[in-house]
Amino acid sequence: MTMILFNVTNGLIIGAFYVLMALGLSLILNLSGVINFAHGGFLALGGYVAYTLTPHIGFWPALIISPIIVAIVGIIIEKLMIQRLYGRDPLYSLLLTFGLAFVIQDGTRWWWGATGLPFTVPDFLSQPLSNEFFFITGYRVFMVAMVVIAVGALFLFLRYSRMGVRIRAGTLDLDTVSTLGVNVRTLRTFNFGLGIFLAGFAGVLAGGQVSLLPTMGDPLLMPSFIAIIVGGVGSLPGTLLGGLLIGVAAGITTVFFPSASEAVIYVLMAVVLLIRPRGLLGEEGMLT
Amino acid sequence: MMRQVQSQQALKLAAIWAVLLLAPYWMPFVGGYTALGTRVLVLGLAAMSLNFLLGFTGVLSFGHAAYFGLGAYGAGLMLKYGIHSTPLSLVAGILLGTISGALLGALIVRRRGVYFAMCTIAFGQVFYYIAFQWSSITGGDDGLRGFTRAPLSLGPWSIDILSNSIAFYYFVALVFAISAAAMAFVLESPFGHTLLAIRENERRARFLGIPTERHIWLAFTLSCLFISIAGALYALLNNFANPRMLDYNQSGEIVIMAVLGGMRSFWGPLLGAAVFVVLQDYLSSMTNNWMSFLGMIFMLIVLFFPRGVLGIFRRKEAA
Numbered sequence: 001m002t003m004i005l006f007n008v009t010n011g012l013i014i015g016a017f018y019v020l021m022a023l024g025l026s027l028i029l030n031l032s033g034v035i036n037f038a039h040g041g042f043l044a045l046g047g048y049v050a051y052t053l054t055p056h057i058g059f060w061p062a063l064i065i066s067p068i069i070v071a072i073v074g075i076i077i078e079k080l081m082i083q084r085l086y087g088r089d090p091l092y093s094l095l096l097t098f099g100l101a102f103v104i105q106d107g108t109r110w111w112w113g114a115t116g117l118p119f120t121v122p123d124f125l126s127q128p129l130s131n132e133f134f135f136i137t138g139y140r141v142f143m144v145a146m147v148v149i150a151v152g153a154l155f156l157f158l159r160y161s162r163m164g165v166r167i168r169a170g171t172l173d174l175d176t177v178s179t180l181g182v183n184v185r186t187l188r189t190f191n192f193g194l195g196i197f198l199a200g201f202a203g204v205l206a207g208g209q210v211s212l213l214p215t216m217g218d219p220l221l222m223p224s225f226i227a228i229i230v231g232g233v234g235s236l237p238g239t240l241l242g243g244l245l246i247g248v249a250a251g252i253t254t255v256f257f258p259s260a261s262e263a264v265i266y267v268l269m270a271v272v273l274l275i276r277p278r279g280l281l282g283e284e285g286m287l288t
Numbered sequence: 289m290m291r292q293v294q295s296q297q298a299l300k301l302a303a304i305w306a307v308l309l310l311a312p313y314w315m316p317f318v319g320g321y322t323a324l325g326t327r328v329l330v331l332g333l334a335a336m337s338l339n340f341l342l343g344f345t346g347v348l349s350f351g352h353a354a355y356f357g358l359g360a361y362g363a364g365l366m367l368k369y370g371i372h373s374t375p376l377s378l379v380a381g382i383l384l385g386t387i388s389g390a391l392l393g394a395l396i397v398r399r400r401g402v403y404f405a406m407c408t409i410a411f412g413q414v415f416y417y418i419a420f421q422w423s424s425i426t427g428g429d430d431g432l433r434g435f436t437r438a439p440l441s442l443g444p445w446s447i448d449i450l451s452n453s454i455a456f457y458y459f460v461a462l463v464f465a466i467s468a469a470a471m472a473f474v475l476e477s478p479f480g481h482t483l484l485a486i487r488e489n490e491r492r493a494r495f496l497g498i499p500t501e502r503h504i505w506l507a508f509t510l511s512c513l514f515i516s517i518a519g520a521l522y523a524l525l526n527n528f529a530n531p532r533m534l535d536y537n538q539s540g541e542i543v544i545m546a547v548l549g550g551m552r553s554f555w556g557p558l559l560g561a562a563v564f565v566v567l568q569d570y571l572s573s574m575t576n577n578w579m580s581f582l583g584m585i586f587m588l589i590v591l592f593f594p595r596g597v598l599g600i601f602r603r604k605e606a607a
Contacts, residue, residue, distance in 0.1 A: 029406075034402075088594070090401055090405065091348050092590045092594055093590075095543065096591070099583040100583060100587060101583070102580065103579075103583035105579065106577055106579040106583065222413050225409060229407060229410060263421070266413070269410060269411075270411075273407070
């Protein structure tokens with residue numbers, strides 16, 4: 001029983017990271033039609049920047065400032081390069097971010113080194129909370145709480161702020177939003193930065209759990225794609241659901257059949273596409 | 289006018305084949321070696337297969353390395369555990385790649401654009417994980433080793449394509465020629481013209497009563513068939529198959545070869561593959577930061593040469 005609980009907890013935590021990563025990807029995909037291959041690179045960058053900042057400003061400020069710095073880097077890249085590709089075939093933005101992923105990864109390796117760096121979190125967070133459930137450390141609870149706060153804040157922002165409403169409207173019909181006098185260019189840039197912020201934030205959180213590596217975002221990329229597809233392209237709640245679902249599914253499979261834990265999420269995707277091609281919460285017509 | 293175009297094309301074809309057939313003889317003079325030429329042909333075929341879908345049907349698959357790699361594993365597994373025959377290993381690779389492509393293609397043809405690309409990436413990774421995890425059969429992370437291509441036996445004659453790399457080059461060139469001819473034949477057929485129509489305006493094609501999804505599925509499957517031939521040849525070339533051949537990074541490399549050469553051109557991807565392979569061979573021996581260079585090559589091509597090497601010349605012609 002403890003074993004199952006352990007793996008479900010693990011699955012939920014991994015799922016939480018899938019969610020943060022996938023929500024950022026989903027925001028960018030929905031509004032700009034760009035599959036951001038470099039998302040994992042931004043995640044790692046978030047962890048590394050926090051690693052560098054922590055000795056100077058402490059853990060808590062770094063938790064917020066590092067993602068902001070990474071988001072600014074993202075915005076600069078969007079302004080300089082990705083923006084030029086919006087009107088063109090999606091192939092080009094895909095190839096650009098694909099190349100960008102290599103450059104970021106190699107750059108991180110060059111700057112911080114290829115060996116894993118330990119990222120220390122405040123002491124009180126790393127204690128186990130109970131002896132029986134040794135795997136529930138304070139940091140894990142903290143991570144999940146942070147993800148919940150971040151996701152909650154994101155949904156509130158999208159629901160109630162002017163900018164958020166515009167982003168959601170732009171997802172549905174960008175032309176109309178543009179006609180109504182919204183500067184779509186700025187909107188897309190801001191939205192890109194928001195997505196990258198989430199990646200950077202996930203990077204800082206992940207840094208406290210696993211050691212920092214230039215490739216640390218890679219294993220999250222594919223499950224995030226799958227979370228988006230399973231949840232339904234175009235639907236952020238769907239992405240949230242998809243991320244948690246595949247995280248838990250992978251966690252439970254680990255108990256019974258460890259080597260299939262990665263395969264199961266692909267099976268899940270195939271089943272969803274067969275039974276409900278638009279994804280769990282996807283709307284008809286969003287997939288074309 | 290028509291005749292002029294035709295004779296121009298015949299001349300171009302003759303020139304391409306003269307370069308390809310004489311490659312083992314002129315390459316040493318420019319610092320190349322036969323295996324490099326073979327690699328260009330194999331990856332060129334892979335890029336042309338992808339371009340069959342990308343350039344001529346207008347559908348972006350970013351997971352084609354999966355079928356490339358399946359071709360390689362099919363060939364390798366046949367040579368290692370099955371019958372030690374080069375033609376049969378090709379058949380095994382083709383079957384494995386094409387059937388997998390046909391099955392998964394059916395799941396994803398309803399999607400378009402980026403979403404199609406995303407589904408192809410995600411499903412392509414399935415095979416990467418299988419090759420990676422099922423190590424008792426596939427050798428896992430170390431890759432599939434312990435097989436060698438078999439000499440070709442034609443009745444009383446036997447051609448030693450194993451130790452004679454020039455003979456193997458010509459074997460690959462023969463398979464390449466057959467595949468390219470088949471691809472050109474399909475593209476020239478009414479079916480091929482329909483694919484172009486779908487590329488130009490899918491909605492109009494559908495209104496004309498063309499079952500576009502079935503056509504795209506067939507194009508996807510054919511493209512998988514051709515790329516699995518390339519994959520099988522690649523396994524024969526290296527006597528080795530590696531899970532990373534199935535990875536989306538490999539897919540990206542194949543896509544960039546097609547883009548680099550020029551997507552609207554039949555032979556463009558071959559040129560793209562040649563440039564890419566030579567550049568990779570040169571740069572990876574010069575620098576440890578090959579990844580950065582690779583990434584920057586991607587970005588520079590996208591930003592400055594979106595129409596590929598041939599596109600640069602085309603623009604000049606048009607102007």
